[in-house]
Amino acid sequence: MKFNYDVIVVGAGHAGCEAACAAANLGSETLLITMDMNKIAQMSCNPAIGGIAKGQIVREIDALGGFTGIVTDQTAIQFRMLNRSKGPAMWSPRAQNDRAKFIETWRRIIENTEHLSIWQDTVNKLIIKEHTITGVITSMGVTFTARSVVITSGTFMNGLMHIGKTQLPGGRISEPASYGISEQLKEEGIIVGRMKTGTPVRIDGRSVDFNLLTEQTGENDFHKFSYLNFEPRKLKQQSCWITYTNEEVHKILKEGLPDSPLFNGQIKSIGPRYCPSIETKIVTFPDKTEHQLFLEPEGETTHEFYLNGFSSSLPLNVQLNALQKIPAFRNIQIYRPGYAIEYDYFDPTQLKHTLETKAINGLFFAGQVNGTTGYEEAAGQGLIAGINAHLKCHGNNEFILGRNEAYIGVLIDDLVTKGVDEPYRMFTSRAEYRILLRQDDADMRLTEKSFKIGLASKERYRQLIEKKEHRDRIINFSRNYSVKAQYINSQLEQMGTSPLKQGVKLIDLILRPQLTVKSVASIIPALQDQLEKIPNRQEEIIEAAEILMKYEGYIEREQMIADKISRLENIRIKDKFDYNSIKQISIEARQKLARINPDTIAQASRIPGISPSDINILLILLGR
Structure with a gap:
């Protein structure tokens, strides 16, 4: 039995699993502490991964050498690519998963990861000496020491669940809350707040009339x-x-509002605006006569279903009576009602971009404790926190992703720069460079970066190089191969596109909106020969090549804008100013700049309340 580690990760949710695996796979002796080894990577809410922008995050996690994408693929019971009617910058993968197999698969990965140990217990105290973390103490009285500690305790810190007027302490239904860490960190000067989230009723599928769905x-x-x-x-x-x-x-939901914890003052914290409860929907949209609901399977063999869109903390009888008015649910049987949960979180502006706290050396936060919502956002933070916790232990440079490099970079920069006033959820609209951050090329953006620090494997990197070579060969061939009108005009007309008036390069055909690389290859044997040279992942590589060809102008323009903005990212200002003494900028700007102490001019410009004139003053003071 070991008691001394490089990295300790507290909590085995989606953030904790990625953090622990990242640190261990980089070579740190790592301990993952969890209350229940049978609930590792539990899908507390919807048993699904991905969705708008969230799917891009999971692709990035996979490109960096994380495991959420691998586990999702192995346990998927439905897959869809959302937003296909829009351009590829908006395509977002989403999978429905078998909840039990998801846990089982993650646990198998963790138990077979070298340098990674598991301890089943609850951490209720951190060991902090001279503003430096040195270990943790558990409820069993066991002391573990470490050079870095990552807190990923999700909704468990002082968790309190609500079903009508019934209040139950816990971090998840039938699971205890954790106490002690929030109170201790408050004494260390960490700002602690409260947030709220919720989950819907779970339904017995045998009681549903699927003919009415x-x-x-x-x-x-x-x-x-x-x-x-x-x-x-x-x-x-x-x-x-x-x-x-x-x-x-x-009507039934409205009559139950006086007993709703959200509306009778019982719940005082802020919930997610973009995933509202059903009672919030009927209050916010009083004129709407219906709201869409999705009945989603929880697994390959179970009868349990999740009712997406019906999150609620109303009393059990109100939830049941309302559901029975939906024709397909008139004979409904449920496994458990929906409930809301309040929990502690830490103001993320207290963090560096590495997710290390500014106040306590070696202490990292990741996941819902940073005020985010969603498995994907948590997993992305966990991966970055785990990488940096390892690098911190071994005196290496930090690993930070820019806003033009990854949705994960946008997520973390938003958190540490802007903070949160409600649970943060990632959307494509939060990213300035959506065309650069497509789901199809996350590996091209990130795998080499991860390989250089030792996380992405040699095999993953080899496959990246192979993919890039085949992709570029298709593009170069299409740019240089000439097509004569007389040989293909009849086929072009059959495909619903105009005939050629003269010879063109092959790429000019591919750029037509009615045509694709595959459809052109069906009439150009030389292109088909090129495609057949791809040994594996043929469709993925063809799609990657086609996107680069069709959207080349948009991609180049956005990259040019990103390069211009990156010049401000290179002007470092951390610890260069006593902001409170700069009288030329507003009082609000002084206070916010002093509190956040931004790393760069670009980060300073993204702080809410900082005006362009404030930024100009800083540039003048820097001699620019």
Whole structure:
């Protein structure tokens, strides 16, 4: 039994699992402490991964050498690529997962990761000496020491659940809350706040009339989350189902509002605006006569279903009575009602971009404790915190992703620069460089960076190089190969596109909106020969080449803008100013700059309340 480690990770949710694996795979002796080894990477809410912008984060995690994408692919019971009607910058993968197999797969990975140990217990005290973390003490009285500690305790710190007027202490239904860390960190000067989230009722599928629901099937093409995955999906694919609330449902919900913890003053913290409870929806949108609901399977073999869109903390009888007014649910049986949960979080502006706290050396925060919501946001933070916790131990440079490099970079920069006043959820609209941050090329953006620090494997890097070579060969061939009009005009007309008036380069055909690389290859044998030279991942590589060709102008323009902005990212100002003494800038700017102490001029410009004139003053003071 060991008691001394390089890195300790507290909490085995999505952030904790990625943090622990990253630190261990980089070579740090790592300990993952969890209350329940049977709930590792539990999907507390919806058993699904990905979605708008969230899917991009998971692709980035995989490109960096994380495991969320791998686990998702192995346990998916439905896969869809969202936003296909829009451009590739908006395409977002999403998978429905088998909840139990997701946990089982993550646990198998963790138990077979070298340098990684697990301890089942609760941490209720941190060992802090002279503003430096040196270890933790558990509820069993066990002391573990470490040079870096990552807190990823999700909704468990002082967690309190609400079902109507019933209040239950806990971090998740039937799981205890944790106490001690928040109180201790408050004494160390860390700002602690409260947030709220919620989850819907769980339904017994045997009581549902599926004939009254609209079926939503998945897709079965080549798209996946992991760049390493070439295998077909392992589990039986399941459908999701769509239904709607109605005016009878809304009447019952409105009558129950006096007993709603959200509206009677029982809950005082702020919930997620973009994933509101059903009672919040009927209050916010009083004129709407229906709201869409998704009935989603919890696994390959279970009868348990998740009712997406019906998050609630109303009393049990109100939830049941309302649901029974939906025709498909008239005979409904449930496994448990929806509930809300309040929990402690730490103001993320107290963090560096590495996710290390500014106040306590070697202490890192990741996941919902930073005021975010969502498995994907948590996992992305966990990966970066785990990498930097390892680098901190061994005296290496920090690992930070820019806003033009990854959605994970946007996420972390938003947190540490702007802070949160509600649970933070990632959207594509939060990123300035969406065309650069597509889900299809996360490996091109990030794998080499990860390989250089030793996290991405040699095999992953080899596959990246192979993919890039084949992709570029298709593009170069298309730029240089000439096509004569007389040989293909009849086929072009059959494909619904105009005939050629003269010879063109092959790429000019591919750029037509009616045509694709594959459709052009069907009439140009030389291109088909090029495609057949790709040994594996043929469809993925063809798609990558096609996107680069069709969107080249947009990509180059956005990269040019990103390069201009990056000049401000290179002007470092951390610890260069006594902001409170700069009278030329506003009082608000002085206070916010002093509190956040931004690393660069660019980060300073993103702080809410900092005006362009404030930035100009700083540039003048720097002699620029």
